[in-house]
Amino acid sequence: MGFVVSFHTLSGLPLSVSLGRAFVKGHKAAQNELLVGVQQILQDSQMLVLVDSGALKSSGEVIEQDQGDTVIINYGDDTIGAGGLPSRMYALDQHENLSYNHPHGGQAKFLEEPFLNRLDEVRLEVFKAFARALNGTP
Numbered sequence: 001m002g003f004v005v006s007f008h009t010l011s012g013l014p015l016s017v018s019l020g021r022a023f024v025k026g027h028k029a030a031q032n033e034l035l036v037g038v039q040q041i042l043q044d045s046q047m048l049v050l051v052d053s054g055a056l057k058s059s060g061e062v063i064e065q066d067q068g069d070t071v072i073i074n075y076g077d078d079t080i081g082a083g084g085l086p087s088r089m090y091a092l093d094q095h096e097n098l099s100y101n102h103p104h105g106g107q108a109k110f111l112e113e114p115f116l117n118r119l120d121e122v123r124l125e126v127f128k129a130f131a132r133a134l135n136g137t138p
Contacts, residue, residue, distance in 0.1 A: 026133035031068035033129035037122030038062050038071040044114035045073065050094055050106025056086045057106075073111060 042062050049057045056075060063072045076091035094100065098108045107113075132138065 022134050022136070026130040028068075029129040029133035030126045033126045034071055034122065035062070035064065035068065037118065037125055038073060041111075041114050041118050041122070042073050044118065045111045048107050048110035048113060049075070050100075050102045050110065051104045052102075056091055056094065059086060059091070073115075075111065 039062055042060055046057060046060060049060065051057060059077065060073065060075050063074055064070070065072065074088075075095075076086045076088035078088060095108060095111060100108060
């Protein structure tokens with residue numbers, strides 16, 4: 001993977017800069033920071049997810065896909081309650097239905113709220129990690 005920036009100087013001379021290795025390091029740094037940010041969102045959501053048996057809360061996980069370019073927070077599974085985990089449909093219903101009462105704690109929008117609260121921070125930290133890697137600073 002490489003990245004080349006080309007432009008002409010004021011005198012008209014061509015100038016090219018290869019960002020090959022720096023770009024790869026920047027990409028990896030951005031992926032790592034994205035993972036950290038998403039893990040923080042999951043942690044925040046754990047304080048808001050509804051509590052009945054605790055199964056939904058314990059099903060929360062971060063999943064990396066596309067060699068780390070995509071990071072997903074998941075609650076529930078596709079086995080329709082097998083293995084003690086609630087289904088994704090149950091998790092979605094509990095997340096979206098604002099009229100449900102949660103007497104044992106938790107709330108609707110238990111994932112959306114932390115996501116929106118941290119979105120700008122995560123974006124900024126991903127950008128800063130990429131820029132630091134390009135500049136060769138820790």
